Amino acid sequence: MAKIEKLTIPLQKKLPPRSVERLSKYRRLLSMLYAGNGEFIFSHDLARLLNLTPEQVRRDLMLIGLSGNRRKGYSIRALIDIIGETIDKEEGYNVAIVGVGNLGRAITAFIRKAQTKLNITAAFDVDANKINREIAGVPCYDILRIPDMVKKLNISIVILTVPSDVVKDISDLLIHSGVKGILNFTSVHLDIPSDVYLKDYDIITSLEEIGFFIK
Amino acid sequence: MAKIEKLTIPLQKKLPPRSVERLSKYRRLLSMLYAGNGEFIFSHDLARLLNLTPEQVRRDLMLIGLSGNRRKGYSIRALIDIIGETIDKEEGYNVAIVGVGNLGRAITAFIRKAQTKLNITAAFDVDANKINREIAGVPCYDILRIPDMVKKLNISIVILTVPSDVVKDISDLLIHSGVKGILNFTSVHLDIPSDVYLKDYDIITSLEEIGFFIK
Structure with a gap:
């Protein structure tokens, strides 16, 4: 199983608005992929689907403390969860x-x-x-x-x-x-x-x- | 009557998106003021009502070839018309x-x-x-x-x-x-x-x- 490494405890308040907006979009797309039985995704695929550069996607995910596995990419489920932990309040x-x-x-x-x-x-x-x-x-x-x-x-x-x-x-x-x-x-x-x-x-x-x- | 001087024929395609957005907002506000029998307005009043600087407002209006009258400001009706000429197509x-x-x-x-x-x-x-x-x-x-x-x-x-x-x-x-x-x-x-x-x-x-x- 591809490992998602949590690098640091992110300074969540410091995220730029554009990154938050993109993280929210990543999650929505990932949720659709997950519902369609997707398991792993590479940053370049995520980038292509959203018309962004892979560097942009990787930078956003680094901001919330994530780096992907070179061979298998990111676990979709883990990405959804960790984006959620970052941008959602516990109680909504x-x-x-x-x-x-x-x-x-x-x-x-x-x-x-x-x-x-x-x-x-x-x-x-x-x-x-x-x-x-x-x-x-x-x-x-x-x-x-x-x-x-x-x-x-x-x-x-x-x-x-x-x-x-x-x-x-x-x-x-x-x-x-x-x-x-x-x-x-x-x-x-x-x-x-x-x-x-x-x-x-x-x-x-x-x-x-x-x-x-x-x- | 305050005179609105048309300075140049504006290069309309060159307007920045933000200016177009503001011009559209000016017009909507001006239409409300006009409906309430307003006749003239100073750029600093328009600025205050929209929380912009007077310089910003004057710059936007200069872009469409307008300068106000120092004593009476801009004619509201003329502003509405000229913004319309700039941002509307004739037939909508x-x-x-x-x-x-x-x-x-x-x-x-x-x-x-x-x-x-x-x-x-x-x-x-x-x-x-x-x-x-x-x-x-x-x-x-x-x-x-x-x-x-x-x-x-x-x-x-x-x-x-x-x-x-x-x-x-x-x-x-x-x-x-x-x-x-x-x-x-x-x-x-x-x-x-x-x-x-x-x-x-x-x-x-x-x-x-x-x-x-x-x-």
């Missing part, structure tokens, strides 16, 4: 979705279907027809209960899909309530403190950007 | 959505509600219950008709929300059919030719990345 992350219109509802269902350590534990909305019911399998609370429920449910990440005119107030409320990560699907720029990690998924801007570059 | 872009499950359907509705030059003109799916019907207000065709319909409807941009196992085949089909831009909501890495512009919106990877950095 509690995620809430704020704004459960069509888009919020679809994203919730999408994430619930993917097998990850992300637990969508709450939805928030202003609509009385949604509050105190389950939306896409997740209990929906009044948006005014954000401070209370974020603490109670230990929610650290929020997906924001609310109308533009309320984004600012709601993001302030979320940050005051202790939320540490935001995936922002609105087109509104969020002014956030440096200890909050933000990613913008601005669909319209991205499509306009694509449009410009293919003109 | 024809966009298709490929895969109209819950997420595809919600994204379609979301884009149709936003007022942009993006025309969602077709949806594609494999589901016989969707084919030849309207989904979220858009006619849905069999995925096998992609080559035919992409040409007939002059579709240049595609939003990809299909299951992982078919992404590769479908993206090959799209590229062969002449699609030039892809917004990829799947977690599968696309290997695309250099004349196709790709943006990845990989929700799960992004949430895992956020999770890692707030750990």
Whole structure:
């Protein structure tokens, strides 16, 4: 059996965002290969499948303390586990979705279907027809209960899909309530403190950007 | 009235992606201000609202050949128009959505509600219950008709929300059919030719990345 050598205890906080992103992608690809009965993989195969260089892949895996076996490559199962140890919290992350219109509802269902350590534990909305019911399998609370429920449910990440005119107030409320990560699907720029990690998924801007570059 | 001076005919193809992204954001913000009866704006106000430096904003606007009036700033209406002239095609872009499950359907509705030059003109799916019907207000065709319909409807941009196992085949089909831009909501890495512009919106990877950095 190919041996995976654990070189050092990695300084996990020091990983660059791009490496974390790639590690997450490696794991998803590896999980598919593992489900298809794959056992071992070489860094150059992993690289080819993801259109990266083998050096890049090896560097990322070295960052989490791994080097492969020259003859057989990496054990897929071990890679999945060790990437998981590095990038997952033991108990997973509690995620809430704020704004459960069509888009919020679809994203919730999408994430619930993917097998990850992300637990969508709450939805928030202003609509009385949604509050105190389950939306896409997740209990929906009044948006005014954000401070209370974020603490109670230990929610650290929020997906924001609310109308533009309320984004600012709601993001302030979320940050005051202790939320540490935001995936922002609105087109509104969020002014956030440096200890909050933000990613913008601005669909319209991205499509306009694509449009410009293919003109 | 504040005068907007058009300095030069800009070399539009030379704009950096980040500038295009910001110009698109400026326009959206300006449209909201205009709707609220705003007439003029200074670059430093635009900068403050978007958390940028005034120099950055002025540089972006210079790139499209604009300089403001020192006393009154920029005319909001003129800014909106000239950004539009720069980043929009005259007739707008024809966009298709490929895969109209819950997420595809919600994204379609979301884009149709936003007022942009993006025309969602077709949806594609494999589901016989969707084919030849309207989904979220858009006619849905069999995925096998992609080559035919992409040409007939002059579709240049595609939003990809299909299951992982078919992404590769479908993206090959799209590229062969002449699609030039892809917004990829799947977690599968696309290997695309250099004349196709790709943006990845990989929700799960992004949430895992956020999770890692707030750990």
